[in-house]
Amino acid sequence: MSAILSTNPRLRPMRHEDLDEIMGVEVRAYPYPWTEGIFRDCMRVGYSCWVMTEADSLVGYGVMSVAVGECHVLNLCVRPECQGQGYGRTLLRALLEQAQGRNAQTVFLEVRPSNTPALHLYLSEGFNEVGLRKRYYPAERGREDALVLARALVE
Template structure:
């Protein structure tokens, strides 16, 4: 599919979007989340967003909040829509929401083999803070995850 000029829109994910979200997820990843995982994320009140282009869902993201921090659980763009700034726009939406909701840091895991995602996260300001061994399923067994952190605001050490 060739993308024409479009007006990108990011809006909260709705239950009616789930089949389309699942389709994007299946095109974006070899080991996609199921529709039930997305349904549970909505039910639990996670920050779930969709990226629209030409009035159709072409991407999505999920953010979980915890005390003082947020965790990007999922971010995907349909491969037909890569390299148009849509992933960056979704990531920036998540960072803005995390800050609005009081997070000091945002964490995520990414496959080292997913070079475009690693590049996006590093270019946005995420820094590596760890590695999770055998985190992701892979064709030949398991793949590690890089753990990255984005600092929204510096916090003074306790006692100062």
């Protein structure tokens, strides 16, 4: 169970000026982080890129593509020292609200089976396993599969 947030986090579009701070979080949060170039490319091609702040401090961010009634969450990350406090759930819900506003009907994402906190979050938010991508993620000993999860955004 996540703790209740003490204040009201805000969502705003990601800016190029955010990338230094985002990269500082990314390299601490993931053993195989995205590069700054990947974030730049996502913004350049018009993906939906968001930053969550609280008291003017970056606590998380998310990147998703939205097209033809579908949303694909590509990256959802909370600053490591802020994890386990409800920020991930708040950020996920905010991203899904943005996707619904862009007429997405279904959302997809991949998650490492070994990332149990993220997996529990997604399952508790109504996602279901719909597939498996073999050897999708880099891992310490070769590659790790990805669980493909999906959730309807409209009833």
